[in-house]
Amino acid sequence: MSAPPEIPDIVARAFDMSRRAGYVSFCRNETGRLLATLAATRKGIMAEFGTGCGVGTAWLRSGAPAGTTILTAELDEGLAAAAQEIFAEDPQVEVLAADWSTLLNKGPYTLLFLDPSSPEAAGVDAVVDLVEQCGIVVMDDFAPCEIWPPLTGGRVDVLRETWLTDPRFTAVEVMVAPDATALIATKR
Numbered sequence: 001m002s003a004p005p006e007i008p009d010i011v012a013r014a015f016d017m018s019r020r021a022g023y024v025s026f027c028r029n030e031t032g033r034l035l036a037t038l039a040a041t042r043k044g045i046m047a048e049f050g051t052g053c054g055v056g057t058a059w060l061r062s063g064a065p066a067g068t069t070i071l072t073a074e075l076d077e078g079l080a081a082a083a084q085e086i087f088a089e090d091p092q093v094e095v096l097a098a099d100w101s102t103l104l105n106k107g108p109y110t111l112l113f114l115d116p117s118s119p120e121a122a123g124v125d126a127v128v129d130l131v132e133q134c135g136i137v138v139m140d141d142f143a144p145c146e147i148w149p150p151l152t153g154g155r156v157d158v159l160r161e162t163w164l165t166d167p168r169f170t171a172v173e174v175m176v177a178p179d180a181t182a183l184i185a186t187k188r
């Protein structure tokens with residue numbers, strides 16, 4: 001996908017931190033640009049489940065308008081500490097060293113970036129009440145699939161199928177790169 005090579009300073013800081021921590025499980029730049037673009041349309045509180053080393057958070061922050069807040073939770077204390085360092089001086093970002101369930105009572109959110117390891121935590125039922133009306137849910141790291149229902153590992157990808165058909169959301173899967181898609185769902 002065509003994009004300028006420059007990345008926002010805050011994202012560069014998050015990459016530096018990831019490198020030092022030896023952590024590589026962060027969202028790709030294409031998804032990051034999508035997160036920044038969507039964050040730029042938001043008001044209120046945004047959230048991320050699974051901070052990693054703060055790269056996705058940094059992309060969100062690069063688009064977040066003044067007056068918005070980003071809450072992000074990371075179970076791994078070392079990773080959370082690294083991400084906290086990146087945003088230590090930023091009143092718009094709070095990194096919690098905690099299970100994402102800590103965020104359940106801090107919403108509702110205008111944008112929710114779901115990046116946990118377990119599919120159960122990313123199901124529609126698990127998060128529908130956390131998102132305000134017209135709020136957006138973003139998930140990444142899907143492999144492009146041109147048939148219906150979508151498959152993953154030779155089986156129906158129930159998570160993706162559910163998100164794309166649940167009547168509580170209007171959803172679309174978009175290719176962010178030839179080998180990667182992201183899912184965007186807006187709450188009705």
Ligand SMILES: C[S@@+](CC[C@H](N)C(=O)[O-])C[C@H]1O[C@@H](n2cnc3c(N)ncnc32)[C@H](O)[C@@H]1O
Pocket residue numbers: 025026027048049050051052053054055056057073074075076079098099100101115116117118
């Ligand atoms: C794919 S990585 C996150 C990448 C990050 N969102 C980014 O874009 O840079 C997923 C992270 O979720 C964290 N995680 C897994 N289960 C969690 C939970 N229950 N609560 C909080 N974080 C969790 C893992 O430790 C891991 O760092």
